[in-house]
Amino acid sequence: MEKLKLKFLANLGFVYYLSLIIGTLVLLALAGLAMFGSDQIRLSGMRTILYMVAFAGALIASLVKTLIVKMPEPQGFELTEANAPKLWRLIEEIRNKIDFPPMERIIITHELGASVVEYYSYGVFGKLKRYMFVGMPLIMALSEEELMAVLAHECSHLSKAHSNSYFKLYRAKLIWSEVYHNYTEKSRRQNFLITSFLFRYVPAINNALFKYSRENEFEADRMAASITSPEALSSALFRLILLNHYLSSDFWPKINLLSRTEANAPMDVYSRMYRALQQSVGLEVQAKFIEFLSKEVSLPYATHPTYLQRIENLGVVMPVSLENTSDRNILKADDHPLIQSMSAQWKQLVSEKWKENHAEWQQNVNKLNILKKEAKNSTVNLTDPDKFEHYIHLTEAIEGHQSAFELAHSNLKSDPDNIDSRFHYGRLLLESGDEQGTDILKSVISDEPKYTLLCNNLLMSHAFTKGLKEEAFQYYQHARDFARSFSEVNEERSYIRDTDRFISHDLPNEAVARVIRALKATGVLKAYLVLRVFEYAPEIPEYLLAVQLKKDASKSDYLAVRKAILDEISPCWHIFIVSLGKKTLKVEYNFQQIADSRIM
Template structure:
């Protein structure tokens, strides 16, 4: 987190520097870009050149070679060989369906027309994959020193979402990234950014000890270089957008951006979660996923463009080189509106036979990739499926069992509306926080904003702990572009109303060195249970326990548990999560190891000098 903040601060400082002194900024960026290559070339020159110099010295001076010379020559050569092997990264063609020459003449002719119009270098191929995206793939030869191979990647969902003019805008944008739209220097910097990410992947997967040493340097260098080149990279995005607008017009380019934003939110917010939810009841992934995906993307439901732009602006990632949607459209000088949808570009440019063939291949690839996760989800829901069968077999279920039935139906039968089941359960259990919570969310999503908000307020009144998950649900609803205006307004008002309660809970359940800490008040039985739980994790050597002084005496306690963790840092997070899930302390608890919170660790030890647990104490 601290590293992320530092890089963001550096990027902001460099934005100011680029405005004040653009030439100095570009010079420093060029020198930094060359540094990464210079180190590699320098190491290669030393490791391979030194043995040659030694052998030349022997031959010129007629010296008699001894065993020590063999070591002096072989060791650098071995070093150089390991370095070459570690850096000999083969970048294959991007994954997907690679179009053969003249296999899709309409698409290939349109791509070639746009390539020439933008002034991009020749392509080595076009790849169709299953993403709602397009990309300019630059595959470096010898770390880019011998040039690049250029591939255009087009997602089949993208081609099915957009019409031909909108797809042309996206393709022109990607060709802008190949360099012509950026100028020689900025195009080179853009390719360097992409190359170093691939170099990092290659080093990480090479398996050589020396490559791991280099990886440490480049793990620092690449993020630093990214922060330095961020200003230029964001400018590149605007230039690529300008290339798109110049090629097909600002109206089509803006419409493509809006349709992409809307499609991505529909897929990630609704389509994919519902598909994966089917794994709880269905033991195999669906056969024709891309046909379903295309229908979801072509949903003609009305959308409020103003609200979509507001959502997109709110969700801009400060580390993303892509500017926000409103900023991109404004920079093109276009109006933010959707054009009437034309025929799908996929059908027009690929033809029905090739489209069906590509769909089949992508469907098979998706099923193979998702099958392990699907089986895991299906197995995890076995108890719920068995319990649903039992509850549905009851002749006279109790009120609690009817509520359980509603919950199980919502979890397992994604095509059924569970709202009536929750309403019936509420008639018998008017004080059930769970029933109010689930019924409220369903009502809010289903166009009954006032009822949904009332139900959710009641759920929080019955169970204050529901605030945290509810705030997360309301944030997700606020990002749903298909939520009606009344629902969006109700979700926003409820979030603002409940946010202070959530912040109060977070403050209560947090721990810092400024907190007033007290000795724990656990009795002997509770301490014995804690020690038994800690003994189940072999990497814990000692533990100290205190509690936080609460503002209200009747508030549930919040404990702070410091661990002497003897395992690797890599496994620390997963081990702590398992431990937190297993702990049965009253109230809430903060568990930490002190590896990154030393001041709090010292504070805890001052209050609790003697550990409450030592290994082999149980």
């Protein structure tokens, strides 16, 4: 029964459009029969028929036009049997074992991951194409067996042996989301019959995908484990979590820092990554991640299960440590042709931005040297707020926190009344953990209103990290009261607009889980949580909670929702609550495009 529901939902868009076209033609035919069936056909009747034909033609053309969408062709380095024969044969072996249909192309990407997609060339028309995306870091990080397990997991989503109703629904989401985007972006006059349907249909697909996504992942895991081993998939998943952290927090930041001293991007970035990934991860680091993963909180609308849930589904336990896989990697060497080709492509992709960053850094170094020389010769006026602001920010960015602190301290000693020096001196003290910075920033607030938002925001963050929630709330209140004295701030925050910008909320899973429990107790049926971005006073963010309550909900129910979420998040943030319904379909559609926004 559930499979039938998914199939119906996946095909509902086609059925709706076809019904509109057939319905329009039937009405036109009936009107024509009525006209021509009468004894006399007057000129006005002929005009009416012509108008109806024109209207019907325009409607049908509009319907068909919205369905013809050129789907974007995947970009990237194409894997062939010639440039990586062993990897090609591995994928072919997987394809044969799990009855996976032929692929249009296999694309090597720069991400630490893999995926498969399928869609028609022109929205709902054209050839059905399938693509596999395999990340170069993924290929280099895993042993051959681990790589096979991960790729088998992805391929199983489209396997004939797999329950692929979910993936057909996912394909429908890709198609109809593109149809909606193309229609709303390019059509000046929008047809109510089309927009009202798409506003409801795409969110309905998303809701169904949320409901079945976890079981779909579990099923893919079991199929992947059946052609390799549960242990291989478990260790691969754990290794990817570790390496994702390493690449984002260590490897790529160090590579990006090279743009300061080197005019051109390195030609061997993936050779460097290969060598780095073959090093064993320290046992202490592994132990920290094992502890983190064992406590990871699962949220009801997360698209993927937690690592612990996945290995429990496989019937294995969490590994105590990971073995070094350097001798079992499919590429075997850091000078493999695929590594060289991807390094060359990466350099080409980042070359322009790299040169811009290098030129900007060198320009800032030159500016700082000039300012230093002027300061030494007393030809620069450090009491000028703009000049000093520029000087201290350049010093902090190029020479570090300590040099900036010494500059602020020196300038404050020579000019104790300089409010800008006092602000930066207090800021740098606070950022280094010195509580003296708190008193200095408070004095800055009382002497110079322009620093009110910045100082209160710094003090609030500092108090919050120390667990002083009530104190943090007071700083937030001061900042908010100050901001609300400006009409632009009040106007921007007074109501929700279609043009408002939202981003993913920044709450940890533990906090979201508490929010969900609190919302359930108030009778909330569905909820989205996002952060709202502002042009005025961006230092004071705002959570936006969109909820669907029971039909007979009262004002007291909404107040209970507000209190519940304020108590669970922290006392520091304002909550704007939106009621979901027919008038907020576009708002809900926009929220669904934001990662991790759906919490209930």
